[in-house]
Structures are given as C-alpha cells and as structure tokens.
Amino acid sequence: MTASSPRADLSPGERIAIMVGILPASMMPGMDTFAVAVALPRMQGVFSTTPTEISWVLTAYLVAAAIFTPLYGWLSLRFNRRNLFVLIICGYASCSILIAQADSLQEIVLFRFVQGFFGAGFNPLLMQTVLATFPREQQGTAFAWFTTGRMSGTVVGPLLGGLLTEFFSWRLVFLVNVPLAALALVLVTRYVPGGHAGSAKRFDFFGFLLLSVGIGALQLFLDQGQRLDWLDSNVIVMLAVLGLVAFYLFGVHVLTTQNAYVNPNVLRNREFVIGLIFGFLLNFMIFGYAGLIPPILQNHMGYPILTTGIVMLPRGIGTILASLLAGAMLLRYPPRPVAALGIVLIALSTWMMSRFTADVDIGSVMLAVTTQGAGFGFLSVAIMTLSFQSLPASLRAEGTSVLSLVRRMGSSIGVSVLITQLARTTQSARAGLTEGVSLYDERFRNLALPQSWDVSTIEGLLRLNSLIDKQAEFIAYLHDFRLMTVLMLCLLPLLMLMRSPSRTN
Numbered sequence: 001m002t003a004s005s006p007r008a009d010l011s012p013g014e015r016i017a018i019m020v021g022i023l024p025a026s027m028m029p030g031m032d033t034f035a036v037a038v039a040l041p042r043m044q045g046v047f048s049t050t051p052t053e054i055s056w057v058l059t060a061y062l063v064a065a066a067i068f069t070p071l072y073g074w075l076s077l078r079f080n081r082r083n084l085f086v087l088i089i090c091g092y093a094s095c096s097i098l099i100a101q102a103d104s105l106q107e108i109v110l111f112r113f114v115q116g117f118f119g120a121g122f123n124p125l126l127m128q129t130v131l132a133t134f135p136r137e138q139q140g141t142a143f144a145w146f147t148t149g150r151m152s153g154t155v156v157g158p159l160l161g162g163l164l165t166e167f168f169s170w171r172l173v174f175l176v177n178v179p180l181a182a183l184a185l186v187l188v189t190r191y192v193p194g195g196h197a198g199s200a201k202r203f204d205f206f207g208f209l210l211l212s213v214g215i216g217a218l219q220l221f222l223d224q225g226q227r228l229d230w231l232d233s234n235v236i237v238m239l240a241v242l243g244l245v246a247f248y249l250f251g252v253h254v255l256t257t258q259n260a261y262v263n264p265n266v267l268r269n270r271e272f273v274i275g276l277i278f279g280f281l282l283n284f285m286i287f288g289y290a291g292l293i294p295p296i297l298q299n300h301m302g303y304p305i306l307t308t309g310i311v312m313l314p315r316g317i318g319t320i321l322a323s324l325l326a327g328a329m330l331l332r333y334p335p336r337p338v339a340a341l342g343i344v345l346i347a348l349s350t351w352m353m354s355r356f357t358a359d360v361d362i363g364s365v366m367l368a369v370t371t372q373g374a375g376f377g378f379l380s381v382a383i384m385t386l387s388f389q390s391l392p393a394s395l396r397a398e399g400t401s402v403l404s405l406v407r408r409m410g411s412s413i414g415v416s417v418l419i420t421q422l423a424r425t426t427q428s429a430r431a432g433l434t435e436g437v438s439l440y441d442e443r444f445r446n447l448a449l450p451q452s453w454d455v456s457t458i459e460g461l462l463r464l465n466s467l468i469d470k471q472a473e474f475i476a477y478l479h480d481f482r483l484m485t486v487l488m489l490c491l492l493p494l495l496m497l498m499r500s501p502s503r504t505n
Contacts, residue, residue: 010133018133019142021191023149024184025089026126029119031153032096032177033058034316035161037291038309039170041298046170047105052223055291055419060109062287062412063219064116067212069408070262072121073401074203076128080194085125086185091118093181100171123404124397126150129192131388131396140335143384144327147377148320154373155316158294162309207261210250215409217243222416226423262405263398266391272399274497275387276406278339281491282379283407284414285346285484289372291415292422296477297365300358300470307362314366315373322377335386336498342379343495345371347488354481358474386498418480425476426469433468 010018036057044054075084095115102108126146134142164172221239228236254260266272297303297311322345326338349372352364384403391399 015133015142017191018129018193019145019149021187022126022129022146023152024180024187025085025122026146026150027153027156028089028092028177028180028184029122029153030150031157031160031180032174033061033287034154034157034312035164035173035176038158038161038294038305038312039165039173040291041295042165042170042305043105049105051295052227052419052423053105055415056105056109056223057112058287058291059219059223059412059415060112061116061119062408062415063215064113065120066405066408066412067215068117068120069124069405070211070398070401071208072124072404073263073398074261075121076125076397076401081125081128082188082192082194084121085188085192088118088121088125089181089184089188091115093178096174096177096181100174120404120408123407124400127384127400127404128397131393131400132193136389139388140330140381140385141327144323144330144381147323147326147380147384151316151319151323151373151377151380153316154319155313158309158312158316160309162306166304166306202259204257204259204261207250207253207257210246210253211261214243214246214250215412217246219412219416222413222420226420262402263395266395266399266402269391269395271389271498272387272391272403274494275383276403277494278379278383278491279387279403279407280410281487282376282383283410284417285350285488286376286414287411288414288418288480288484291419292477292480293369296356296474300474300477301356301360301365311362311365312369314370315376318370318373319377319380322374323381326378326381330381330385334498335382335389336495338378339382339386339498340492340495342375342377342382343488343491345375345378347375347485349375350481350484350488354478354485356478356481418483421483422473422476422480425479426473429475429479430468430472433472 040054040057043057044051047054072084092115095111095118099108099111099115102111130139130142130146160176161173164170164176217239221236221243224239225233225236230236231240254262254264293312294308297308298305303311322342326342329338349368352368352371356365356368387403388396388399
C-alpha cells in the first residue's frame with residue numbers, strides 16, 4: 001500500500017475524526033491570506049509604498065510556496081506525515097510572530113518568504129490525507145468538506161483582518177495564526193495518522209535549483225517589468241532569458257532523468273492535466289481578486305477597513321455552501337457539470353464587478369462577491385475530484401505536490417499580472433482622460449468647473465490631477481475585472497475534453 005492508497009480498515013467514525021483533525025490546519029493559509037489582503041492598504045500607507053511594492057507581502061509568500069511545494073511530495077515519501085504536519089504548523093506560526101515584530105517592508109517580505117516555505121506543505125499533505133482516508137467514490141464529498149474547512153478561513157480572514165486593522169494594528173493580523181496553530185497541533189497529533197513511507201527516492205537538487213531559478217526570475221520579470229519599462233530594460237531582458245532557460249532546462253531534466261524533482265508520469269493522465277489548467281486559473285482568480293477588491297473598496301468607494309471585511313464575508317459563505325452542494329452533486333454526477341457551473345458563476349461575478357461605479361450600493365457589491373465565492377466552491381471541489389479520479393494511487397503523493405505547485409504559481413502570477421495590468425491600464429486611462437484638459441481646448445474652457453479645479457493656478461491643477469489619477473486607476477480596476485471574465489469563459493471548451501470517471505478504483 002502506498003502513502004496515498006485509501007485505507008479500507010478505517011471506520012466511518014475514524015474517517016470523520018481525521019477530517020475534523022485537519023480542518024484547523026486547512027483554515028490557516030486562507031485565513032492568513034485574506035486577512036492580510038484587507039490590511040494591505042493600511043500597510044501601504046504605513047510604509048509609504050506603491051501598490052506593486054506592497055503586493056510583495058502576498059507574492060513573496062506565494063512564490064516561496066510554489067518553489068517548495070514539490071519538496072513536500074518528496075518528504076512525504078520518506079517521513080511520517082503527522083511529523084511533517086507538526087513541523088510546518090510550528091514553522092508557520094513562528095514566522096507569523098517574526099512578521100508581527102518586523103520594522104520594515106523588507107523584513108516582512110523576507111519572513112513571508114520563509115513562511116511560504118512552511119506554508120507550501122499544507123495543500124500536499126492535506127490532500128494526501130484525504131486521498132489516504134476516503135475511497136474514490138467518497139472523495140468528491142470528502143474534498144467538499146475539505147474545501148469547506150479551507151474556505152472557512154476566507155470567511156473569518158477578511159472580517160478578522162478588518163477588525164484588527166481598524167481598531168488595533170495590522171501586526172495583530174499575523175498573530176492570529178498563533179492560537180489557530182495551537183489548535184491545529186492538538187488535533188493533528190491526536191487524530192491524523194502518520195501514514196506509511198513509500199519508495200525513498202534520491203532528492204533531485206539540480207531539478208529543485210532549476211525550478212527555483214525559473215519561478216523566481218518569472219516573478220521578478222512580472223513584478224518589475226512595468227516599473228523598468230519591460231524589454232527596454234536590460235535587467236528585464238536578463239530576467240526573461242534566465243527564466244526561459246531555467247524552465248527549458250528543467251523540462252529537459254525532468255524528462256531525461258530518473259527520480260526527477262517533479263514526476264513527469266503524472267502528466268500522462270489527461271484528467272490530471274486538465275485539472276492542472278483549471279487549478280492554475282482558479283488560483284489566478286482567487287489571489288488576484290484578493291489583491292484587487294480591498295483596495296478598490298477602500299480607496300475608491302470610501303469603505304472603512306472594517307466594512308471592507310464585512311463586505312468580503314459573503315464570499316467565503318458562498319464558497320462553503322457551494323462546496324457542500326458540490327460534494328452532494330458529485331455523488332450523482334461527473335465533475336464536468338459542477339465545474340461548468342463554477343466557471344459560469346465566477347465569470348458572472350467578475351462581469352458584475354466590471355460594471356461597478358464609485359457610488360455602487362453595498363448590496364450589489366455583496367451580491368457579486370457572494371456569486372464569485374459560490375463559483376469558487378463549485379469549481380475547486382470539481383477540480384480536486386477530477387484531478388485524482390483516474391490517477392493511480394502510486395502517483396497520488398507526487399500528484400498532490402504537482403497540483404499544489406501549479407495552483408501556487410497561478411496564485412503568485414495572478415497577483416503580479418493583475419497588479420501590473422492595473423498599472424499599465426491606469427497609465428493608458430490617464431492619457432485618455434488628460435487629452436482634453438488644456439486651456440487651449442475650447443470644450444474644456446467652456447466647462448463649468450469648480451473654482452478649486454482652476455487649471456490656471458498650481459493648486460487647482462494639482463487638485464484636478466489628483467482626481468484624474470484616481471479616476472484612471474478606477475477604470476483600470478474595471479478593466480482587470482473584464483480580463484478575469486474573459487479568462488474564465490475561455491475554460492469552458494476544456495470541459496469537453498473531460499472523460500466520465502470509471503467505476504473502478
């Protein structure tokens with residue numbers, strides 16, 4: 001029996017106990033990410049940074065998690081799974097304490113990167129535990145409960161982040177991880193089985209190094225490209241070449257060596273590969289959304305931090321309810337219609353957001369985020385069920401790490417791409433808005449403008465310039481939401497490639 005083969009000797013009560021045991025651990029990453037997302041605008045003001053710079057509080061964690069996720073696939077084959085859980089929970093909580101004590105953005109980014117090293121282990125180990133606990137016909141329902149536990153962190157996170165940031169300090173947002181980590185430790189050590197070690201293959205350090213360089217270069221390329229004017233900068237060109245070469249060599253290395261850092265055999269399974277594509281774009285949406293919604297609510301719609309947390313609360317509730325419903329649907333239907341429903345709901349929600357105005361009522365905002373949350377729930381459960389429905393048990397440990405790696409890359413790339421696109425579209429929109437702002441333009445001269453916007457004075461010019469900057473950025477947010485809508489709709493044709501699951505394990 002491999003580390004991820006379902007155990008037939010477990011009673012229903014024991015399976016439920018194991019699921020309960022992993023729920024607090026599954027909550028930690030989501031709660032942390034969305035609590036931090038709400039606090040980012042306040043942190044941006046405290047450290048006097050740009051949106052791109054402050055976004056590294058999210059992306060540093062996500063980059064590290066992407067780099068080190070496959071490592072936990074290898075570690076889970078050599079070491080006791082419960083002991084690995086204890087290690088990552090303790091490390092994660094310790095980093096939270098260090099971040100809360102940091103005095104500069106550079107320190108925070110460094111500690112978030114280290115926290116990402118420990119956080120990389122959560123998804124692979126959690127999925128392995130589910131796969132090793134439940135037989136295939138029950139895995140859809142099990143993943144629904146797993147997603148429910150994980151998404152409950154996204155329910156609590158925004159509200160908690162808003163409360164602590166508004167009334168106390170952004171530093172407490174990170175310290176919230178400590179009591180949850182203590183609870184997770186108690187339940188994991190009590191209920192989660194250690195698992196059986198599988199084949200102990202040699203660690204592929206060269207593959208790990210190539211993947212790390214590739215992901216790091218890609219992330220820096222995306223984050224710094226706009227600021228350095230893309231390919232007009234030698235630094236950006238060097239990063240692009242370095243990333244492409246590293247990924248090319250990594251691909252060749254994986255296909256031509258034994259015991260590669262990422263097992264290429266998992267990519268021979270069609271459902272698993274489709275699940276990877278869906279997983280990438282799902283996390284692209286989830287974490288890109290986390291970097292966009294709090295700033296637009298606080299900076300452009302005038303919502304206080306606490307109200308922002310409350311407005312984002314229905315998103316997590318929608319995800320939880322949809323996850324439970326998806327689990328029930330998967331007992332009767334294949335993953336394809338469940339995934340289609342999730343895609344349509346997410347696209348509908350981002351389309352609704354693309355039509356926001358600065359004075360949109362709070363009910364419309366909550367309806368949009370609830371719809372999006374429901375879409376995340378349906379699609380996430382369907383993806384995990386789809387990805388493993390025909391993957392051999394011997395490949396599941398490495399499959400969980402590959403799926404987690406791709407989803408992590410979607411997370412970090414999503415934040416970077418959407419923030420970069422925001423900056424580019426802001427510049428373009430600003431250029432369009434300022435075309436007619438001139439005393440030499442007859443239409444502008446005939447406009448009835450407030451006295452405070454008198455462009456013949458420096459004070460009036462500065463006020464009008466500030467207004468134009470704000471309007472341009474708001475237009476850019478709406479453009480990002482339209483982009484997210486198109487990306488989701490592009491997934492629908494992939495559903496036709498899915499096969500119905502066989503009835504054999």
